[in-house]
Amino acid sequence: MIASSSPIVRLGIRAASPPAVMVGVYLLFAGHNQPGGGFAAGLVFGAVVALRTVAGLQRPSRAHELMAIGILIIASVALLPIIWGDALLDQHVVSVDIPLLGKIKTGSALPFDLGVTAVVVGLLLAVLDGLGAPELAEEPATLRPRSLR
Amino acid sequence: MSFLIAMVMIAPLVAASAGILLRRRARTRDIATMAGLGVAALGSFAILFEVASNGTQVIRVGGWSPTVGIVLVADLFAALVLPIALSIILIVEVFAVGQRRTAWGANPELAGPLLGVLTAGVALAILTGDLFTLFVAFELILVSSYVLLTHQGKRGQIRSGMTYVVMNLFASTLFLFGVAFVYAATGTINIALLAERIPELDAGIRLGIGAWFFVVFGTKAAIFPLFSWLPDSYPTAPTTITAVFAGLLTKIGIYAMIRFHTLTGMDELGPVMLVVAGLTMVVGALGALAQSDVKRILSFHVISQIGYMLMGLGLFSAAGTTGAILFLLHHMPVKTVLFLVGGLIENHEGTSSLDRSGGLAARRPLIAAMFAIPALSLAGLPPFSGFVAKLAVISAAIDEASIGIAVVALAAGALTLLSMTKIWIGVFWGTDADQAEATPAAPNNRRLMTGATALAVAGTLAISLLAGPIFDLSQRAANELRSADLYIDEVTSR
Numbered sequence: 238m239i240a241s242s243s244p245i246v247r248l249g250i251r252a253a254s255p256p257a258v259m260v261g262v263y264l265l266f267a268g269h270n271q272p273g274g275g276f277a278a279g280l281v282f283g284a285v286v287a288l289r290t291v292a293g294l295q296r297p298s299r300a301h302e303l304m305a306i307g308i309l310i311i312a313s314v315a316l317l318p319i320i321w322g323d324a325l326l327d328q329h330v331v332s333v334d335i336p337l338l339g340k341i342k343t344g345s346a347l348p349f350d351l352g353v354t355a356v357v358v359g360l361l362l363a364v365l366d367g368l369g370a371p372e373l374a375e376e377p378a379t380l381r382p383r384s385l386r
Numbered sequence: 387m388s389f390l391i392a393m394v395m396i397a398p399l400v401a402a403s404a405g406i407l408l409r410r411r412a413r414t415r416d417i418a419t420m421a422g423l424g425v426a427a428l429g430s431f432a433i434l435f436e437v438a439s440n441g442t443q444v445i446r447v448g449g450w451s452p453t454v455g456i457v458l459v460a461d462l463f464a465a466l467v468l469p470i471a472l473s474i475i476l477i478v479e480v481f482a483v484g485q486r487r488t489a490w491g492a493n494p495e496l497a498g499p500l501l502g503v504l505t506a507g508v509a510l511a512i513l514t515g516d517l518f519t520l521f522v523a524f525e526l527i528l529v530s531s532y533v534l535l536t537h538q539g540k541r542g543q544i545r546s547g548m549t550y551v552v553m554n555l556f557a558s559t560l561f562l563f564g565v566a567f568v569y570a571a572t573g574t575i576n577i578a579l580l581a582e583r584i585p586e587l588d589a590g591i592r593l594g595i596g597a598w599f600f601v602v603f604g605t606k607a608a609i610f611p612l613f614s615w616l617p618d619s620y621p622t623a624p625t626t627i628t629a630v631f632a633g634l635l636t637k638i639g640i641y642a643m644i645r646f647h648t649l650t651g652m653d654e655l656g657p658v659m660l661v662v663a664g665l666t667m668v669v670g671a672l673g674a675l676a677q678s679d680v681k682r683i684l685s686f687h688v689i690s691q692i693g694y695m696l697m698g699l700g701l702f703s704a705a706g707t708t709g710a711i712l713f714l715l716h717h718m719p720v721k722t723v724l725f726l727v728g729g730l731i732e733n734h735e736g737t738s739s740l741d742r743s744g745g746l747a748a749r750r751p752l753i754a755a756m757f758a759i760p761a762l763s764l765a766g767l768p769p770f771s772g773f774v775a776k777l778a779v780i781s782a783a784i785d786e787a788s789i790g791i792a793v794v795a796l797a798a799g800a801l802t803l804l805s806m807t808k809i810w811i812g813v814f815w816g817t818d819a820d821q822a823e824a825t826p827a828a829p830n831n832r833r834l835m836t837g838a839t840a841l842a843v844a845g846t847l848a849i850s851l852l853a854g855p856i857f858d859l860s861q862r863a864a865n866e867l868r869s870a871d872l873y874i875d876e877v878t879s880r
Contacts, residue, residue, distance in 0.1 A: 305403035312396045312403075316389075324449035325392045325458075 239374060240292045250292050257285045265350055269343065275350030279357025286358060290365045293374035300366055303359030310352030314345055387436055388445045390429045391460055394468065395509045397425040402502030409495045416483045419498040423476045423505060430469040430509075437465035438859060442866070442876040444515070452576045452877055457515035459578070459877055462863040463711060464512050466856075467641055470715055471512065474633045474722045475505050477842045481726055482626040484834030485733070492624040496537050501630065504530040511638050515877055517565050517575040520642060524561065524606065528554050531635060534627045535619060546618040553615035557605035564598045571595065578877035581649040581870040589654075596652035600659070603646070606639030609696060610665040613689045617673065620688070621681035621738075625729030628681060632688050633722035637714060640695045644710055647699065648867040659700030664794040667693030671801035680728045680738040680813060683805050684721070687764065690798055691717050697795060698779045701786050707864035709779035712857060716763070716771040716849055723760040723842040727753060730839060731813055733832065740812030747814035752836065754814045756843050761810070763846060765803035771850040774857065 240247040261281035268274025289296040297303070318327035330344040365371070401422020408415040437443055437460050445458040460468075479501055485491040507526030514520050532554075536547035569575050571591050572583040584592055605612040616636070620628050647655065670690025677683045695717070698710025728738055730753050735743040747754040763770030766777075776799060783792040849856060866872050 301406045301409065305406040308399055308403035312400050316392060316396055319389045319392055324447065325388055325445055326448045328448065 240294050246292050247294070250288050250294060254285050254289065257281060261285075261354075265347075265354065266341075266343065268350055269346050275353030276357060278350070279354040279361075282354065282358050283361035286361060287365060287370075290362075290370045291374055293371075297358070297362065300359050300362035303355045303362065305359075307352045307355030307357075307359060310348055310355065314349040314352065318345075387433075387443050390433055390436070391443065391445055391458055391513060394426050394429045394433065394472070395506050395513070397422045397429070398502040398505035398509070402499040402506070405499040405502060409499075412494065415498060416494070419502060420476070420479055420483070422502060423472070423479055426505060426509065427469065427472040427476045430465075430472045433460055434465045434469050437462055442873070444877055452515070452578060453574065456519050457576065457578075457877055458513045459515040459873075460513055461873060461876070462859060462866055463645065466711065466715060466859055466863055467637075467718075468509065468512050470718050471508050471634055471637075472505065473845065474718055474842075475501060475508070475630060477838050477845070478626050478630050478633075478722065478726070480841075481629070481729065481835050481838035484832065484838065485624075485626055485729060492534065492627055493537055497534065497624075497626070500530040500534050504534070504630070508634055508638060512641065515577055517568060517577065517580070517646075521558070521561050521565060524638070524642075525558060527635065527638065528558065531631060535623045535631075538624065540622065542622040543619075546615075546622050550615045550619040553605060553612075557602055557612075560598070560605075561602045564595070564602055567598065568595055576877070577646065577649060578870075578874045581651075582874050584650040592650075593652070593654055596647060596650070596655050597658075599646055600643070600652075600655060603639045603643040604662070607636045607643060607692050607696075608639070608689050609662055609692055610669050610689075613666070613670070616689060617682060617685045620685040621679065625681070625725060625732060628685075629722045629725035629729065632684065632725050633718045636688055636692055637695075637718055640692060640699075640710075640714065644695075644699050644707065644714070645867065648702075648707055648864075649870045649873060651870065653702040656700045656702045659696055660788060660791050663693045663696035663700050664791050665693075666690065666696060667794060667798035668801075671798045671805070674805040675801060675808070677805075678740045678812075680731055680740065680809055681725070683809055684724050684728060687724075687802060687805070688721060690802060691721070691764070693798065694776065694779050694795060697791055698782060700791075701782050701788065703782060703786050704861070704864055704868055705778070705782035705785055707868060708857070708861045709775065709782045711860040711863055712778050713775040715856060715860065716775040716846075719842060719846045719849065720760045720763050720772065723756070723839065723846055724764065726835075726839045726842060727757045727760070730756075730832075730835060733835065735813070740809065743813050744816035745814075752840075756839055757809070757814070759843055760846055761806040763850070765806055766799045767803070769850060771846055771853060774850070774853040778857065778860075 261278040264273035264281060265275060265278040268277065286296050315326045319325055328345050330342060332340055332342045334340050401419045404418040404422065405415050408418055442459065442461040446452065447456040447458065482492060482497055486494045504527055507523050507530065511520060511523035511527065514523055532551055535550060536543045565575055568580065571587060572580060574580060574583065584595065608616045620631055623631070667690050670686050670693060674683045674686035674690065677686060695710045695713050698706045698713060731743065731746065732738045734746065734750060734753065737743055759770065763772040766772040780792045780795050
């Protein structure tokens, strides 16, 4: 593994992961009214996950489940307003006062964006698995082709 | 009502995610996928009844007005195409469940969820009221079709898949550029508002937009000379996948073209469309004659038949548009059935090549009958649905004094019949002595496959029987499209 043989890679990626996740979370909330959103956040999380995969560090493993649950969340956020008699995909905005952070405005857009994020991260994980990235990370010296299924 | 329209798109997506979650439990997964697609198909029939009796239904997504938001419009044209499209996918999914345990089946872990996503894309493409959402729907359909086409990783699939991906990506890029042009010229991408504003533009800009989208939708619809991606890629895919693609994908292209060009009144493009339509018919029919494999012959017929729909559209008369809609409705199930029968032949004979099979009529009379009915219908013989559809298109051409295209259409019909005869002689007649190399699959799930095919044949017969009411509905849909005012009012006023 690259991570076990190179402390620079190991410590660098470990140190970079939390700030990158913070950026992703920021994008997730900023996306309600500004550039950002679930897709952009998912890509940032996906970049973290990809780096950790290639280096052989720990990362989430349930790619398919993430995708499926993401779609289910999106579908329910889209359909629920109709059951309450509003338009398809209608939004409900909630403002909360939180100490230190101040007033935070969010709403049904948040679970929707979380669903999108889950689909994007799940897809990236599935692509990495499909390309054999975890196996490559284990044996960086010999780039053996994966046997065809 | 808005719940129904939303369900038609969301149920297949939920089915897809259920299929992913349950991917290791074959039986539960198949039932979940079929249930989701079944709910969508039932919902689409309910929409048809609602729209036929109460008029166009419009949903404003998120409650936004059409100038800024997305609208979904279930007008009669959409409501007619939707149930047929969704029923086809449902029937093919049932067939696929039967075919999976054989060598020609698609990988069920992938095919079920991807068919769900494809269905959602098809429903969105049919119902959407703006150009950009149409682009998104096309992408949804195409991305799942790329995977469905190539996921078995056979050499032919990858090779022809490359052409397919490149051609379609190119068309998608042109589509996106076209959306930008339209927005620059009119300040909107909502189709209803476009129907209002495009006729007021300068002739040059207006026809430029029309020609641009003719190329874009034409590539998706595989018209001459943009069809090169189709006849190589379709036959290489598993039969179920080909059946869905042949029944739906090119038809969604022609559907978008009928909607866009009729609503925005591109009548001046008519002559160009008629010439292209004639060439598409003849080249497709001649191409089919030259092939010696059931699936390749049928793939060329897909191209040839697109010509008839384009001909109906290109006439830009009420009767012509009616004919195009009727032809679309007839063609989707018939083409799917033919490919499903192709799959059955492959399953029984071990090959779909004409040279290496034979004598199936004596051994499997049911398959022969299930092939004969849609084949005669496709060639346009009475009393089948193809006859009514072709009659509508050709009589519309004669009304408009476009005798040339009517003659070409009749000649192409004769050529179609000729290549169907070729399949009949090759596969169903003769002796079965010379099929030493062929290895028929184990007969484990043929009952399900045959049942699904029989159901689809019954569907095409139902369209022949109900030709009268369907013709009336098509006529109403065509009138709604041609007098765009009604559509504009419905979308913008509420």
